[in-house]
Amino acid sequence: MIIVMKPKTSIETINKLKNKMESLGCQTHEIVGENYSVFGLVGDTSKIDRSQIQANRDVEKVIFVQEPYKKANRIFHPQDTIVKIGDKQIGGSKFSIIAGPCSVESKQQLISIAEEIKESGASFLRGGAFKPRTSPYSFQGMREEGLELLKLAREKTGLPIVTELMSADKIERFVEDVDVIQIGARNMQNFDLLKEVGKTKKPILLKRGMSATIEELLMAAEYIMSEGNEHVILCERGIRTFEKYTRNTLDLSAIPVIKKHSHLPVIVDPSHAAGLWWLVEPLAKAALAVGADGLMVEVHNDPANARCDGQQSITPERFNDLVSKLKKLANIENKEI
Amino acid sequence: MIIVMKPKTSIETINKLKNKMESLGCQTHEIVGENYSVFGLVGDTSKIDRSQIQANRDVEKVIFVQEPYKKANRIFHPQDTIVKIGDKQIGGSKFSIIAGPCSVESKQQLISIAEEIKESGASFLRGGAFKPRTSPYSFQGMREEGLELLKLAREKTGLPIVTELMSADKIERFVEDVDVIQIGARNMQNFDLLKEVGKTKKPILLKRGMSATIEELLMAAEYIMSEGNEHVILCERGIRTFEKYTRNTLDLSAIPVIKKHSHLPVIVDPSHAAGLWWLVEPLAKAALAVGADGLMVEVHNDPANARCDGQQSITPERFNDLVSKLKKLANIENKEI
Amino acid sequence: MIIVMKPKTSIETINKLKNKMESLGCQTHEIVGENYSVFGLVGDTSKIDRSQIQANRDVEKVIFVQEPYKKANRIFHPQDTIVKIGDKQIGGSKFSIIAGPCSVESKQQLISIAEEIKESGASFLRGGAFKPRTSPYSFQGMREEGLELLKLAREKTGLPIVTELMSADKIERFVEDVDVIQIGARNMQNFDLLKEVGKTKKPILLKRGMSATIEELLMAAEYIMSEGNEHVILCERGIRTFEKYTRNTLDLSAIPVIKKHSHLPVIVDPSHAAGLWWLVEPLAKAALAVGADGLMVEVHNDPANARCDGQQSITPERFNDLVSKLKKLANIENKEI
């Protein structure tokens, strides 16, 4: 931690702050420049509160050298984490594909999609039972009934199921029924929910918030991990920018950046990023090429009549075609689908 | 609602979609241009699902003429809403000031701040008991104990209390103890929480999400109002942009825009927007001048030792000075503090 | 300047870099932490190239303590700069209003607007002769003929004229004819143009680029000042964000931030920021309250027939009303209009 003092701060004031830091267990190293005095803190800085120092009126700025996340940090855990789900996995040499409809709509719909995506090469079935919708007047999902249909589809196909948890009061049910619990972008900083899923042993698929920095995403993972659950899969799904042609701007640079700083697996959701079905294929290929550990793709047998996100869903035929293209790329990148 | 078809869509396809729309109870009006066919829908469009039409592969784009919010919309409720809290109010001719520390830290701290801000002219006491923090390792608030101290401070000063609710399982306690329930920026699209507070009769202070558009903020208010609770106060607190000098970019244009489209009162939080105590005064004055109904300001008796957000908190002395400046401005703007 | 080395960099490598820095005339101060080695550079760092150090593969990051601008920096020039234009000024105790049409359209239009705004209290006349337009098919301005009309309007009213220079080949003509040369937002980093106007003695009104940080705006001012022209007036005119209701998001926090770090005067353009005429009044009032040195406002006698930006122009009647409201505010803020 490096502390820059305001120009012309008196030596007494600087010494007072230095003494305070030292009394908290750090060593201080001072650098006196022409306009600014700077000092560095070394040793156990864990008792020092960042915002308290920033609040000091004589401090110009505080600079952090060490990342604020620990359990998610590759420095302390150099090997890649592989999250196992039954006989499937996310991370390592696998490129894992999660596919399925935006929302569960009916038994017939879900099972037919599940069978088709399995046939094409998907390893996991996604489908929303509880849906976060911008408007209270839009379809809010089939809820508990949707969970039952997901279980049925798993039974028929063997595909593990991934679905979003929106509030902590459903957590026992999800732990019971679901294979991977998804935390949606809008809840990425719903810290109470993060803590609750951190107390379970379930794999958690944590989506990046629309305006979350990479560091904030890793801090959200840290919330889950600090409660004891280290089975966290990250998901890049586009960030909000000034460009409105696409629903969000897919930040593919985030993939190698996350891989440098964290050991957690990270997948890409091109459907929500783009919001347009015809962008899913090129972005999915780019996600594989950039080094992601997998994809989450919306597939619907009748997009024009989907109850949500039809404009970004691809058909099972296109999905099949996409997977065969991805297999060729995966081959070059030494990944298995 | 206006639907633009893809170039060269066949007449049969267009007619099929028109018939479908008409069967759902709308009239259609077609406009045939050189490259595009367009049609407008009039009448009861409530049964038509926006995303379903967008999902139609022959549709180029869908344009909405009417705002998607109803209860929050000034068109259907031309008079300004005034939210009453005991003998206080937010909205109308009042410019209401909510002040207090970022987090409740001790009885002595809270009561002394409460007395000082009341003396200066604040109408409400704020203070965090449950704190949303980016890091799981930061102080998470005094929680239930904090609520008790807020009640004590209310007893001593008569100031109604405003504090943040982070999860639905505490809602009964908040309804019992608190005067205004705050929904924080990170939970602005925690739709389950919005629905729950919508079922109460308590005034709700709804903060704009960091990357929420004005329309999304009004849709979040709609979630609360559609459950029956129309006592919603909006709060602009800065949006996330590329400019990093300030913690967020305060969007003061949002105030007159919200007032044009909605009847709900709207206040400004300059402390969280700027993240720097010395910006609070100029931004507070600008908020009054731009037409806000009030302010939410962080005040701390010892910012350098505050347990959170000390760098953006002002002292009671500065707060007193600020209020006296605001009173002069309010006088010109025909508002009372 | 503070240099953070990559974790596990060898002592030899660190010493090599330290020696290099010392050979360039700096002293180095090392801070050895658990995971990172850091060192600070003190003394004459002017010969050290920031990007060269960042390019060193063993360097994790480089942190700058001192701002990169010198002539624009308040540290080296504590008094406010007041730019004098004839018997008028921008900066100091004045709140200066520049008003006029988006583009010069005809003699009759320009002179009648000029007379009306002068009567209401404007100190400067603006009007575009050379217009930067997003489309090559839009009206590009009356060009040289427009300049002639501006001169005529100045002759009739005595108001100094402010107009935009788009390319260096017109610079002699502008120096001859114009009182304040405007550099538009799209040219804020047209460095060749900045250097050219830096060689003149004319006051320069430099608008913030749509996606420029405050620091980049001050660096653009530095380009002009480093060539010898210190008569620079800055202008905040909105930045590009995800919020599309307004044309841009007016960043009023930038005003006190600029005033803290620079001695240059700074004005606000609410017309271009908002893009909507009915937002001009509240934003203009907020600009005064936040501490700006003046305003630039688009005024048109017939907005519905204006050749550009009619939707953001106010009529002379509204402008008159606005100025009378601003005068009351200015009175409280100890500013003169």
Place this chain on the structure above:
Amino acid sequence: MIIVMKPKTSIETINKLKNKMESLGCQTHEIVGENYSVFGLVGDTSKIDRSQIQANRDVEKVIFVQEPYKKANRIFHPQDTIVKIGDKQIGGSKFSIIAGPCSVESKQQLISIAEEIKESGASFLRGGAFKPRTSPYSFQGMREEGLELLKLAREKTGLPIVTELMSADKIERFVEDVDVIQIGARNMQNFDLLKEVGKTKKPILLKRGMSATIEELLMAAEYIMSEGNEHVILCERGIRTFEKYTRNTLDLSAIPVIKKHSHLPVIVDPSHAAGLWWLVEPLAKAALAVGADGLMVEVHNDPANARCDGQQSITPERFNDLVSKLKKLANIENKEI
């Protein structure tokens, strides 16, 4: 074009506007809804000025159905444009690689890099002679001398040269000396410069502005094309967002979007987008996979001593390795390098 009138606009007012539109040569089609009146314009709308209609106080909003660009629009030019440069090309079945140092620094540096990149598979040599730098105190390029060295390197290697033009007064020299004229991101809306290069016959490499929408990029291309020069190559190089880990956020979705709406070739510059050398390889591969027509990559033989952008430059060895990986990908995508 679709015009939405304000709620409760009188029939007389609506008719007045309709008549005006019809007198300009359009037909109007009215749609009367409950709260809004809407009308569509069909026929020759070329005489109608968008901003004039928006300026009408009775108009709520104006919606454009047709894109504003014509010559760059794929609707009017369905085949892909291939830009030929000597015996090389950009577009079509080629994946073209432009490589070289950020700035030309010396004869030895430039020629050795040129030889190495040619050997590895680059088709064009880039190198800055005139450099746009944020600080006036940074190295501004070798200027005319740099151009001479580029010519020398072309003579030695046969690689066509690509370099940035910053102001119109150098245009004759560039037409004479250079093979592809680059317009930098900061000058994307320097409309005078766009018009000037539009009058030449040289291929123009137009980089997307840091905060330019895809539509604005295509309108900038339209400026060049409307003057008669249709040899335009677009370049995505990252946009400015809230995420600061990378210098900019590479918007790879823009590639398929541009290809859908325009016939112009589009390449990607991963070096400037990321600002970090270790991100160049994954982003370059993603660019190929997403469908770009080529790359522009910074290569330097001694990045730690580069005079600019060393932190984002890769060495010739890494470049060689990158190209061999790209060749495998290109093979799958039916592209030649």
